[in-house]
Amino acid sequence: MSVLNVPCPCGLPARLVDCCGRYHAGGAALTPEALMRSRYSAFALGLGDYLQATWHASTRPASLDVRTPPQPKWIGLKVVASALQDDSHGTVHFIARCRIGGRAERLEETSRFVKEDGRWYYLDGDLV
Numbered sequence: 001m002s003v004l005n006v007p008c009p010c011g012l013p014a015r016l017v018d019c020c021g022r023y024h025a026g027g028a029a030l031t032p033e034a035l036m037r038s039r040y041s042a043f044a045l046g047l048g049d050y051l052q053a054t055w056h057a058s059t060r061p062a063s064l065d066v067r068t069p070p071q072p073k074w075i076g077l078k079v080v081a082s083a084l085q086d087d088s089h090g091t092v093h094f095i096a097r098c099r100i101g102g103r104a105e106r107l108e109e110t111s112r113f114v115k116e117d118g119r120w121y122y123l124d125g126d127l128v
């Protein structure tokens with residue numbers, strides 16, 4: 001069975017191939033929430049290239065290591081709210097849960113997204 005037939009890590013009731021996998025394969029996410037979910041899934045799957053590619057050039061880290069242990073094991077995402085400020089600016093408030101070693105951690109953030117040339121990018125975020 002293809003790995004793409006697994007449930008999508010982002011928590012929507014869909015297979016990876018029908019959900020965030022479409023964006024990992026190059027499709028444009030249509031909303032900030034879709035991009036945010038696909039980036040969460042990319043963290044869960046260790047897709048560093050995708051995370052770099054969807055990070056706005058002005059805030060993108062020079063390098064991103066999502067594979068060298070110890071990595072958090074991402075175990076759940078809840079989107080609390082998402083909003084568009086205008087055609088090219090949006091925010092997504094989410095709670096992501098992970099385990100680091102044996103410890104459960106919770107990341108709550110309001111992320112900002114901008115759209116350029118038809119594509120949404122992660123800009124930055126505020127921890128809640």
Ligand SMILES: [Zn+2]
Nearest residue numbers: 008010019020
């Ligand atoms: Zn998904």
